[in-house]
Amino acid sequence: AQSVTQLGSHVSVSEGALVLLRCNYSSSVPPYLFWYVQYPNQGLQLLLKYTSAATLVKGINGFEAEFKKSETSFHLTKPSAHMSDAAEYFCAVSESNYGQNFVFGPGTRLSVLP
Amino acid sequence: DGGITQSPKYLFRKEGQNVTLSCEQNLNHDAMYWYRQDPGQGLRLIYYSQIVNDFQKGDIAEGYSVSREKKESFPLTVTSAQKNPTAFYLCASRIGQAGNTIYFGEGSWLTVV
Numbered sequence: 001a002q003s004v005t006q007l008g009s010h011v012s013v014s015e016g017a018l019v020l021l022r023c024n025y026s027s028s029v030p031p032y033l034f035w036y037v038q039y040p041n042q043g044l045q046l047l048l049k050y051t052s053a054a055t056l057v058k059g060i061n062g063f064e065a066e067f068k069k070s071e072t073s074f075h076l077t078k079p080s081a082h083m084s085d086a087a088e089y090f091c092a093v094s095e096s097n098y099g100q101n102f103v104f105g106p107g108t109r110l111s112v113l114p
Numbered sequence: 115d116g117g118i119t120q121s122p123k124y125l126f127r128k129e130g131q132n133v134t135l136s137c138e139q140n141l142n143h144d145a146m147y148w149y150r151q152d153p154g155q156g157l158r159l160i161y162y163s164q165i166v167n168d169f170q171k172g173d174i175a176e177g178y179s180v181s182r183e184k185k186e187s188f189p190l191t192v193t194s195a196q197k198n199p200t201a202f203y204l205c206a207s208r209i210g211q212a213g214n215t216i217y218f219g220e221g222s223w224l225t226v227v
Contacts, residue, residue: 032213043118043204043218044157051213090156094213102147102216106156 002027002093004105012111019078021108023065023091026072033074034092034102035065044090050074061085086112116141118219120205125224127192127199135190135222137205143217144210146188150174151202151221160203163188164210192224200226 007022025031032051036044048059055067061084065076074091091105118139127133139146148160159172163182177196182188188207192199202223208216 034215036218041202041221041223043206043220045218046215049215092216101159101162104157109154 002095002103004091004093006105006108010109013081014113016080019081021076021089023074025093027095029095032094035076036090038088081112083112120219120222126227130194132193137188139207143207145208147206148190149204
């Protein structure tokens, strides 16, 4: 069965500092991996997704994530945090053989300090 | 514009009442989903539907019901059997194949008064 863990329910960084949000997954088949962002009282928006075309995936708002099969990880990074990046971030996995469902991680709340 | 529309955005319910949350999509997506999100918590799947006239229970279906009579519509009814219904409800949809992105509506807040 597929599952997702996100290390750290809350991460704080200073404006301009590196953002690193961690995501590890388990899957019995090659997975599809996603990062979503949620601003308060809104739905989730897609940041980026991995579909096996390239291990380093670039997304919107300067975010990128690297798929590492050996580590079963898909960590999200951004070189320089901006105040507008403060939000909840969710990692998700969808197995290639089972298309009817997504599994979301518990989420990481990112705070950006001035 | 194409997208997923949820209504109402805010809804108040008296104890013992059923309420229905609307979800409409014009993306021509096959699969639709309902998630529940409690403050500071992740998403929990309530129901999902792969095709018209078919739907499956998710992890927390008790106290909820759905219908899928049309491809574009997937309403969620929160029944009086749901003991703690106050939450943020998210509707989502996607083309029903593995690897395709799931898209979300803006969500609906339900509060029991």
